[in-house]
Amino acid sequence: MSSNPSKITAIVGAQWGDEGKGKVTDFFAGESDYVVRFHGGNNAGHTVIVNGNTFKLHLIPSGVVYGIPTSIIGNGVVVDPGALLNEIAYVKEKGIEPKLLVSDRAHVIMPYHIALDGALSGHQGELAAGSTNRGIAPVYADKMFRNGIRMVDLLEPDVFREKLEKGYTFAKGLIEKSLGQILKITIDEIFDTYVNYGEKLKAYICDTSVELYNAHKAGKTILFEGAQGISLDVDHGIYPYTTSSNTAAGHISTGTGVSFRDINRIIGVVKAYLSRVGESPLPSEIHGNEASSLREKGSEYGTTTGRPRRVGWLDLVQVRQAVRVNGLTEIALTKLDVLNGFNELPVCVAYDVDGDHITEMPASLTQYRKAKPIYKTLPGWGDLPENIWDRGYNELPKTLKNYIDFIEREVVCPVKIVSVGPQRHETIIR
Numbered sequence: 001m002s003s004n005p006s007k008i009t010a011i012v013g014a015q016w017g018d019e020g021k022g023k024v025t026d027f028f029a030g031e032s033d034y035v036v037r038f039h040g041g042n043n044a045g046h047t048v049i050v051n052g053n054t055f056k057l058h059l060i061p062s063g064v065v066y067g068i069p070t071s072i073i074g075n076g077v078v079v080d081p082g083a084l085l086n087e088i089a090y091v092k093e094k095g096i097e098p099k100l101l102v103s104d105r106a107h108v109i110m111p112y113h114i115a116l117d118g119a120l121s122g123h124q125g126e127l128a129a130g131s132t133n134r135g136i137a138p139v140y141a142d143k144m145f146r147n148g149i150r151m152v153d154l155l156e157p158d159v160f161r162e163k164l165e166k167g168y169t170f171a172k173g174l175i176e177k178s179l180g181q182i183l184k185i186t187i188d189e190i191f192d193t194y195v196n197y198g199e200k201l202k203a204y205i206c207d208t209s210v211e212l213y214n215a216h217k218a219g220k221t222i223l224f225e226g227a228q229g230i231s232l233d234v235d236h237g238i239y240p241y242t243t244s245s246n247t248a249a250g251h252i253s254t255g256t257g258v259s260f261r262d263i264n265r266i267i268g269v270v271k272a273y274l275s276r277v278g279e280s281p282l283p284s285e286i287h288g289n290e291a292s293s294l295r296e297k298g299s300e301y302g303t304t305t306g307r308p309r310r311v312g313w314l315d316l317v318q319v320r321q322a323v324r325v326n327g328l329t330e331i332a333l334t335k336l337d338v339l340n341g342f343n344e345l346p347v348c349v350a351y352d353v354d355g356d357h358i359t360e361m362p363a364s365l366t367q368y369r370k371a372k373p374i375y376k377t378l379p380g381w382g383d384l385p386e387n388i389w390d391r392g393y394n395e396l397p398k399t400l401k402n403y404i405d406f407i408e409r410e411v412v413c414p415v416k417i418v419s420v421g422p423q424r425h426e427t428i429i430r
Contacts, residue, residue, distance in 0.1 A: 007216070007219060007220065007221045007222065008216065008221075008222045008223075008224070008258070008262050008263045008264070008265070009028060009032075009221075009222075009223050009224070009263075009265040009266075009267065010223075010224040010226070010249050010252055010263055010265070010266045010267065011024055011025050011028070011223065011224065011225055011226060011267045011269060011332075012226035012229075012230070012247065012248065012249050012266065012267070012268055012269070012322075012326050012328075013226055013227070013228055013229030013230060013232075013247060013268075013269055013322075014229060014230055014268035014269060014270045014318070014319050014322035014323070014326070014328070014331070015229045015230065015231060015270060015271060015274060015275075015315070015318055015319070015322070016228075016229045016231050016232060016274070016275065016276040016277075016278075017044065017227065017228035017229040017232055017247075017277070018229075018271070018275050018276075018277065018300070018302070018309060019229060019269040019270060019271040019334060020269055020271055020332075020334030020335055020419060021046060021062075021225065021226060021227075021269045022046030022047050022048045022057070022062045023047075023048065023049070023334065023419060023422065023424065023427075024267065024269050024332045024334065024417065024419070025046070025048075025061070025062040025063065025223065025225045026048045026050065026062045026063070026065065026424055027417075027424055027427055028223055029061075029062060029063035029065075029066055029069055029223060030066050030068065030069075031221060032063060032069045032221045032222065032223040033069055033070065033215060033220035033221045033222065034063075034069055034070050034071075034072055034212065034215055034220060034221070034222045034223065035061040035062065035063025035064070035069045035070075035071050035072070035223045035225055036061060036071075036072040036073075036074055036208075036212065036222060036223065036224050036225065036256055036258075037059070037060075037061050037072070037073050037074060037077050037225055037227065038074045038076045038077065038224055038225075038226070038251060038252050038255030038256045039074075039076040039077060039226070039227060039245040039246055039247060039251050039255045040077060040078070040136070040227035040228060040243060040245050040247070041059065041077060041078040041079065041080065041109060041134060041135075041136050041139070042058040042059045042080050042083045042084075042087075042109075042134055043058075043132040043134045043136045043243065044058060044227030044228055045057070045058050045302065046058075046062050046225075046227075048062045048065050049422050049423055049424070050065050050424060052423075053094070055091075055094065057087065057091075058083065058087060059073060059077070059079065059080075059083060059084050059087050060073070060084075060087050060088070060091065060098060060100060061073070061225045062225060063223065063225070064091055064096060064098050064099075064100070065091075065096065067096050067097065067099070068099075069099070069223070070099045070100070070101060070211075071098060071099060071100045071101070072100075072101050072102075072103070072208050072211070072212065072256075073100070073101070073102045073103060073106060073208075074103050074106065074208055074209075074255045074256035074257075075103040075104075075105035075106050075208070075209070075255060075256065075257065076106075076245065076246075076251060076254060076255020076256065077103070077106050077255070078106065078107045078108070078109055078135075078136060078139045078140060078143075078245075079102065079106050079107070079108055079109065079151060080108075080109040080134065080135065081108060081109075081151075081154065081194065081197035081198075081200075081201060082193075082197065083109075083134075084102070084201065085197065085200055085201065088100070100204050101204055101205075101206055101208050101211060102151055102201065102204045102205050102206075102208070103151065103205075103206075103207070103208040103209070103256075104150065104151050104152035104205050104206060104207055104208075105150055105151070105152065105207075105209075106150060106151045107139055107140075107142070107143045107148045107149065107150055107151075108139070108148075108149045108150060108151060108153070108154065108194070109134065109135040109136070109139045110135070110139070110149065110164075110167065110168075110171075110190060110194075111135075111185045111190055112138075112167070112168060112171035112172065112175070112183055112185070112190075113135030113136075113138040113139045113142065113171070114133065114134065114135035114138075115171075115175055115181070115183050115184075115185075116135070116138040116171055116174060116175055116179075117133050117134065117135050117136070117137060117138055118133050118181075119174075119175050119179040119181040120137065120138070120179070121133070122179075123179055132305055136243065136244050136245075137244040138171070140244040140245060141244075142167060142170075142171075145170070147163075147166055147167045147170050147171075148163075148167070149163050149164065149167060151201070151205050152205065154194055154195065154197060154198030154201070154205075155198050155202060155205065157191075157195050157198075160191070160194065160195065160198075161191060164187060164190065164191060164194075165187070168187045168190065171183065208256065208257070209256060209257025209258070212256060212257065212258050213257070213258070216258065216262060222258070224249075224252050224256070224258075224263070226247055226249070227247065228243050228247045229247060229322070230247060230248060230268075230318070230321060230322040230325060230326065231318055231321075231361075232247055233246050233247040233248050233325075234246060235248075236248060236321065236325050236361075238280050238281070238361075238365075238368060239363075241278065241279055241280030248325050248326050249263070249266045249326040249327060249328075250325075250326075250327075264329070265329050265330075266326055266327055266328050266329050266330075267328070267329070267330055267331070267332050267416075267417065268319075268322050268323065268326055268328040268330070268331050268332070268413070269331075269332045269334060270314075270319055270322075270331050270332070270333050270334070270407075270415075271314075271333075271334050271335050272314060272333055272334065272335050272336045272338065272339050272403075273294060273298070273311065273312065273313055273314050273335070273338065273339060274311060274312040274313060274314060274315055274318075275295075275298070275300045275309040275310065275311045275312075276309060276310045276311075276312075277302045277305065277307050277309050277310075281368050281369050281371065282310055282312055283312075283315065283317075283348065283351055283368075283371040283372065283373045284312040284313045284314070284315045284346075284348040284373040284375075285310055285311070285312040286311060286312050286313065291310075291311050291312075294311045294338065295308060295309065295311050297338045297340075298311070298335055298338040313345070313346045313347060313348055313373070313375070314345075314347045314348065314407075315348040315373070316347060316348060316349050316407065316410045316411055317348060317349070317350060317351055317358070317359060317360065317361055318361060319331075319407070319410075319411045320359065320360065320361075320410070320411045321360060321361045322411075323411045323412065323413045328413050329413075330413065330414050330415070330416040330417070331407070331408075331411075331413050331414065331415045331416070331417070332415075332416070332417035332418075332419065333404060333407070333415045333417065333418050333419065334419040335419065336384075336400065336418065336419065336420050337384060337420045337421050337426075339380065339381075340380075340381070340382065340383045340384055341380070341382065341383060342380040343379070343380050344377050344378070344379060344380060345377065345378050345379070345380050345403065346373075346375040346376070346377050346378075347375060347376050347377075347378060347403075347406065347407075347410075348373040348374065348375055349374055349375070349376050349410060350374040351367075351371035351372065351373065351374065352371070352372045352373075352374055353367045353370050353371050353372075354370060357374065358371065376406070378399070378402065378403055378406060379399045379402075380399060381396075381397040381399040381400040381403070382397070384396075384397070384400075384420055385397075388420055388428070389420055389421070389425060389426045389427060389428055392428065393418065393428050393430050396418070396428070404418070414430075415430070416429065416430050417429055417430070418430065
C-alpha cells in the first residue's frame with residue numbers, strides 16, 4: 001500500500017455484497033492510519049477472522065480489530081445509536097479499546113424508522129427488496145424529506161426535541177394513516193432514550209471531514225471500506241431491489257467530505273461465485289444439491305440476519321458494470337477455495353433476453369426478469385495445494401490461473417489480490 005502516492009485506497013463490493021470485503025479491508029487495515037465507512041448502516045455486516053478469532057461487525061469499520069487505525073463512521077452512514085453502543089461493548093469485550101470517531105452530520109435511525117420499515121415492506125409486496133428491518137430506507141427518506149435527526153442533534157436536547165416533534169409526527173402519520181399500522185412508542189420515551197445515547201456517545205462525535213482532511217494533508221494512510229455491492233446501489237443497482245444508499249466508490253466524496261481527486265486506488269472485491277441475500281431476479285442462480293453444496297462450503301449465511309444466501313455462478317455482466325461505474329483499478333478475487341472440487345465452472349458472460357445478447361446490466365426490470373445466463377464453462381482445479389498462499393501466484397494450478405485470466409479479459413481489469421481462505425494470511429498478492 002505504501003506504493004500508492006495518494007495514500008488513500010477504497011475497497012468496494014463488485015456484486016451483491018457478501019464478497020469478502022471485511023477480509024480484504026482487514027488485510028490492508030494494519031497499514032492504515034484511518035479506516036472509514038462512507039454509506040449504509042447496521043444492515044451491512046462484515047465478518048473478520050484474525051488468528052482464529054471471529055469478529056462480526058455491522059457499523060464500526062473492520063480496521064477496529066487492529067486497535068491501531070482510527071475507525072471513522074462518515075456522514076453518509078446512518079447510525080442506530082443503540083446498535084453502535086452494543087457494538088462498542090462487543091469490541092471491548094474482545095479486548096479492544098476502539099479508536100472511533102462518528103461524524104456529527106451522520107443521520108440517526110429512530111424507533112419510528114424501524115417501525116416504518118416493516119410496514120413499508122408489506123406495502124411493497126413483490127417489489128420489496130427483502131429489507132433487514134433496521135430502519136435504513138426510512139431514515140434515508142427522512143434525510144431527503146429534511147425531517148432527519150443528526151448525531152450532533154443528540155448533543156443539543158432543545159434542537160433534538162424540536163426536530164423530533166416534526167419527524168415523529170410525520171412518521172406516525174405515514175405508519176397509521178397510510179399503512180394502517182400502529183406506532184406504539186411515545187415521543188417522550190424516544191426523547192429520553194436518545195438524549196441518554198447522546199451522552200454516552202458524546203466523546204466519539206466530531207467533524208470527521210476535517211479530521212480526514214488534516215490526516216490526508218499530513219500524509220496519513222486512509223482506507224475507505226464500502227458496504228454491500230454495486231448491484232445494491234440505489235442508482236446503479238437492480239432498482240427497486242437495492243439498498244437505500246450509494247454503494248459505488250463515487251459516493252465516498254459525499255459520504256465523508258474527502259475529495260474524490262485524492263483517491264487513485266479503488267479495489268473491487270469479487271467473490272469467485274455469486275451470493276445474494278434478499279429478493280430480486282438472479283440470472284445465474286443455482287438450485288438443488290449443487291446450490292446446497294456451494295452454500296455450505298462457503299458458509300453463505302448473512303452476517304447481519306443469519307438468512308441463507310441464494311447462490312449462483314460468477315456473473316461477469318455484473319462485474320463489468322462494477323469495473324466501469326466504480327473506476328476500479330484492480331480486483332480482489334475471494335473465496336476461490338470454495339470452488340475446490342468442482343470439475344467444471346460455468347461463468348456467466350452475457351444475458352439472453354428474448355434472443356438478444358446483452359453484455360451490460362439492463363435498467364429495464366422487464367429485461368432483467370427475462371434474462372437467462374449465457375455461460376462459458378471452464379475446467380475446475382480440483383484441490384488447491386497445501387499452504388498455497390506461501391508459495392505465490394505462479395504455484396497456483398494452471399486451470400485456476402486460466403479462470404483468473406478469463407475474468408480479466410472479460411471485464412478489462414487486473415486481478416491483483418487472490419484470496420484462497422478466510423484467514424488474513426491466506427492471500428496472494430500479484
